[in-house]
Amino acid sequence: MDYTVATYLAYLLTAVPITIWVAATLSRNGRVFLTDVFHGEDGLADAVNRLLVVGFYLVNLGFVMLYLRGGGDVADLTGLLETLSVKIGVVMLVLGVIHFVNVMVFSSMRRRGRAEADRARQAAAYQQQVYAQYPAQPRR
Secondary structure, three states: OOHHHHHHHHHHHHHHHHHHHHHHHHHHHHHHHHHHHOOOOHHHHHHHHHHHHHHHHHHHHHHHHHOOOOOOOOOOHHHHHHHHHHHHHHHHHHHHHHHHHHHHHHHHHHHHHHHHHHHHHHHHHHHHHHHHOOOOOOOO
C-alpha cells in the first residue's frame, strides 16, 4: 500500500466520524433552539431537525467524498501528514461555515417570529384600549 492510499484511508477514517459527531451534536443541541423558533411545536421542530441532519450529511459527506482525490500523489510520511492536515482542515472549515449559515438563518427566523408575536400583542392591547373606552350596550 502506498502513501496516497494510506492518506485516503486516514482522511476517510477521520473526516467521516467528525461529520457524524458534528451532526449528532448539532441535532441534540439544536432541538431546543428549533422548538423556540417554531413556538413550542415539538413535532415540527423534531421534523425540521431530522431534515436538517439529513441535509447536513448529504452536503458534508458529499464534500468529503469529492475532496478525497484532491492533493495529488503522496510520496512519504511527511506528505501524508501535510495532505491529511489540509484535507481535514478544509472539511472542518466547511462544517463550520455550514453551521454558521444555519445559525444565521434560524436566528433570523426566530427574530421575525418574535417581531410578529410582538406586533400581534400590541394590536390586541390597542383593541382592548379602544373598546374599553365605550361601555357595553345593554341588549334589548
